[in-house]
Amino acid sequence: MIPKSADVVIIGAGAIGCSIAYHLARRGQTDVVVLERDLIGSGTTSKAAGGIRAQFGTETEVRFSLESLDFFRRFEEEMGTSCYLRQVGYLFLLNDERDLERFRQQVAMQQRLGVDVQIISPQEARELVPQLAIEDLLAAVYCPTDGYAGTNEVVMGYARKAREKGVRILEQTEVVDILVHGERVAGVQTTRGTIATPLVVNAAGPWAGLIGKMLGQELPLLPRRRHIFFTEPFPDFVHPSPLVIDRTSGFYCRAEGPGVLMSPGDAEAVPLSYHVGIDWSKAEETAQKATRRVPVLQRAGIMSGWAGLRPLTPDEHAIIDYLPGVEGVLCAIGFCGHGFQHSPAAGRVVAEMILDGQPSLDLSLFRLSRFQNREITQQGRAPEPEGNRMR
Ligand SMILES: Cc1cc2nc3c(=O)[nH]c(=O)nc-3n(C[C@H](O)[C@H](O)[C@H](O)COP(=O)(O)OP(=O)(O)OC[C@H]3O[C@@H](n4cnc5c(N)ncnc54)[C@H](O)[C@@H]3O)c2cc1C
Structure with a gap:
């Protein structure tokens, strides 16, 4: 009632x-x-x-992240069930000088607030994810305590x-x-x-x-549609992996079970509707962006996917x-x-x-x-x- x-x-x-x-x-x-x-x-x-990161550009949001990560760490104790937190790290790949400068300032602020984050070289990024193409990269930013949960x-x-x-x-x-x-x-x-x-x-x-x-x-x-795709089991990608974000194309991926989760990083308007049906042409776009940054992924078959709305503000x-x-x-x-x-x-x-x-x-x-x-x-x-x- x-x-x-x-x-x-x-x-x-x-x-x-x-x-x-x-x-x-x-x-x-x-x-x-x-x-x-x-x-x-x-x-x-x-x-x-399910991504969880402390790498935000404002102090307020970094504080939100630190508090929330602490909550997810204590989740089982407080809630009685696991939230399957996996601290696999977030790895941002940068190939633009201005972007790198912005990240330098943000990393300094994040470190001041206690985040374990650092700028690393493209070679160091490849030590974390050996399948990466790094020739065009200037640097990467890595925070090992970031990750994901259920x-x-x-x-x-x-x-x-x-x-x-x-x-x-x-x-x-x-x-x-x-x-x-x-x-x-x-x-x-x-x-x-x-x-x-x-x-x-x-x-x-x-x-x-x-x-x-x-x-x-x-x-x-602004409700904006974004896609996620999942590959079939793909042992040629490192498992577990950090979440890898290619700042140039918006593409991101990480190991998920025996396969790989990938997104083209799209942010499309859904004019006059809240329709979130999957657009399979996005799978092709995802595969192209994946192949440029992680060439082995061209051999991975996409098995499933979905689209959802991100509630964006300007x-x-x-x-x-x-x-x-x-x-x-x-x-x-x-x-x-x-x-x-x-x-x-x-x-x-x-x-x-x-x-x-x-x-x-x-x-x-x-x-x-x-x-x-x-x-x-x-x-x-x-x-x-x-x-x-x-x-
Ligand atoms: C592809 C994709 C990937 C994402 N990845 C991440 C990520 O890695 N990490 C992260 O933190 N976030 C991620 N997000 C964003 C995240 O999903 C949202 O920011 C978050 O879920 C918003 O939660 P919410 O409770 O505000 O909205 P919702 O989960 O949408 O909850 C709102 C609820 O309101 C209900 N509702 C609406 N209107 C009415 C009504 N009139 N009466 C009654 N009920 C109503 C709806 O049915 C809905 O269940 C992602 C989003 C997408 C689409």
């Missing part, structure tokens, strides 16, 4: 929404309802590669623990409208009835712009802020290509904003007002909803 009211209603049971629910419950706020129109973790969280294990871990503490997570329950009385939020209307609440958290991932539209507001969010930083114009709507959206890995820290700080009135970290990077004087382009507007928007 759908509850009549709740202190907090969270829209979206992805990594972000479930982490917020878990962190609220952990601190004793259990009168929380999470509404998910499909199944827990079935949104874009299910499409993530996205499903993490999101289900948050959800299970939140439920154990009393949070209600309702699947197949879509929010179709937000009810406002005067200047304040009063509740949400769902496909299964209405829930009264003074606080709505928008954690709807790439669809968060549609929640904004329910309140007559345009949110600066500056590729998330939005963690209250919506102006209406009291009681908190956004935790726009986590781009790093929402899975930043979900532990994001959940904790959003719980602080709700329970303490302010977060313990400086979150000015994520304020919505940073877009105030920028024009939100057509591309930045949420596409209109359509029937087949989930797949």
Whole structure:
């Protein structure tokens, strides 16, 4: 049965929404309802590669990464199940002088914050991944503590623990409208009835712009499609391997089971739709980029793949802020290509904003007002909803 009211209603049971629910419950706020129109973790969280890195360009995001990595390390102790964290490292390959200069500055900042990251030579990169073509490279950047974890294990871990503490997570329950009385939020209307609440958290991932539209507001969010492909078992690539990112082409790959996970690094607009059907011409593009950087991969057959939406903002930083114009709507959206890995820290700080009135970290990077004087382009507007928007 759908509850009549709740202190907090969270829209979206992805990594972000479930982490917020878990962190609220952990601190004793259990009168929380999470509404998910499909199944827990079935949104874009299910499409993530599970990558976890401390190599970000801003101090706030590096702090988010360090806190989140620490959480993933303690995951089993806190959640009772493993999240299969594998610290295989991230290896960025650079062949552009200006890019290298940018990385030098970022590496200095990351080292100052305690990240074990260093600039290494192309030859040293090839010692880590002997199949690399390095002739055109100037340098590489390597952080051995980066890696990946199981996205499903993490999101289900948050959800299970939140439920154990009393949070209600309702699947197949879509929010179709937000009810406002005067200047304040009063509740949400769902496909299964209405829930009264003074606080709505928008954690709807790439669809968060549609929640904004329910309140007559345009949110600066750009759902962008990205593909991932998996090869058949391929012992000629090093196993395990770091995640290798070719900065020139955007291509990335790492060992996955007995095969190789690869992405062309695409960031395509999906105009006026949320359609994420797979475009098999992308497999060809991926194979071409792979062959240039890891020539042996031309012998690897692509076995399967998928596409998903990354919820991008124009500056590729998330939005963690209250919506102006209406009291009681908190956004935790726009986590781009790093929402899975930043979900532990994001959940904790959003719980602080709700329970303490302010977060313990400086979150000015994520304020919505940073877009105030920028024009939100057509591309930045949420596409209109359509029937087949989930797949
Ligand atoms: C190919 C690909 C690779 C990626 N790789 C990585 C990676 O390596 N590392 C990383 O950290 N991130 C990665 N990401 C990004 C990551 O997937 C996202 O940043 C993250 O999953 C966002 O989580 P979320 O909870 O905000 O969104 P979601 O998981 O999409 O959750 C939002 C939920 O809201 C629900 N919803 C929407 N509208 C409504 C409504 N009206 N009513 C009820 N429910 C609603 C949706 O069904 C959905 O389940 C990748 C993304 C893609 C596409």
